[in-house]
Amino acid sequence: MATRWMDNDVYGHVNNVVYYSYFDTAVNAYLMEQGALDPSASAGTIGLVVETQCAYFAPVSFPEELIVGLRVAHLGTSSVRYELAVFGGNADSAAAQGHFVHVYVNGATRRPVRALPDALRAALEPLRHAPSAAASA
Known part of the structure; x- marks a missing residue:
């Protein structure tokens, strides 16, 4: 992912709020590439962000290329x-790491769906992370 001139703040590094844009772009680009998201189909199932968090460890600056x-x-x-x-x-090492939670809802009613669409679940399964035995001990 490319940083942009406007991502930098007066301190000469990418501003903290921009990382959330990187997160959103990475997830939605992946879903579109997998055929699990069609932004023009707003009446279908859509993901609403209900929680976000980011921790920062090192600065990045324009014109750096990023890996997300x-x-x-x-x-x-x-x-x-x-x-x-x-x-x-x-x-x-990561410059930042974080998470966000999508709740998938009916685009018209904005009520949670009973089950994720098959195409979405199929796109997400390969990215599913199983905690290691050491992490749960």
Whole structure:
């Protein structure tokens, strides 16, 4: 993902709020590439962001190219928790990491769906993260 001139703030690094845009872009671009999201079909099932969080570890700045890692930490009947990490340049450590939760709703009624659409679930399954035994001990 490319940083943009307007992403930098007066301190010379990407402003904290821009990371949420990177998160949103990474998730939605992935879903569109997989055929699980059609932005023109707003009457169908849509994902509403209900929770976000980001922790910052190192600055990135324009004109750096970024790598955004994406995984699914929770795949429920109507919600998905995405976890993301932003890496600057060739860095081995994340400059930032965070999550956001989509609740999938009927586009017309805005009520949660009873089950995620099959195409969405199929796109998300490969990104599903199973906690390791060490992490749960």
